[in-house]
Amino acid sequence: MFNKLSESLTNRLIETGIIHTDELEIYRFGLETLMMKICHLASYLLLGIFFDKLLELLLFIAAFIPLREYAGGYHAKTPLRCYLVSCLTVISLLFLLHATPSQVMNYSMILAFLASTILFFIVPVESANKPLDESEKTYYRSKAGFLIIFILTGALISRMLDWNYLSYILALSLAYEAVIAIVGLRAGKSVHMQ
Incomplete structure (x- = not known):
């Protein structure tokens, strides 16, 4: 189309x-x-x-999309599959924001630190669609590292101010990128093994 x-x-x-x-x-x-x-x-x-979560979604997107650009990860093979996976990702996020009890959100920093640690060790994750040379890897790693620290700091400050919902949204942006990066690593390994 x-x-x-x-x-x-x-x-x-x-x-x-x-x-x-x-x-x-x-x-x-x-x-x-x-x-x-x-x-x-x-x-x-x-x-x-x-889902009546437009503001929350916009906050998530503001953190997630720049991080996704530099950290890399899984990329769908077709535009339709990309669209479907992206929409399912957004639906799962909105469902989590709706269904997560507020008491659980108090522990968002555990999720944020865990996801950040994983990301620091594996980014940038290249894909078959976007291979990177060594200078690009260095550049993307530094940009992704800055964004991880920025989002993690935002989550921590939000938690210290008792804005647990905002802290949870920022933690989820890190967690979603960590999952996408891990899936991208695994997909890249299976392509190289063939």
């Missing part, structure tokens, strides 16, 4: 003289990626509204 729409839009841009024919593939790919990201974000927002 997005492929045909982006192709149609880039052809129109060529016809109107806005871009040149040699730039077709770059613009087509960029438009397709943009449309997919908008679709993902719109779906997340609708899920947040449906």
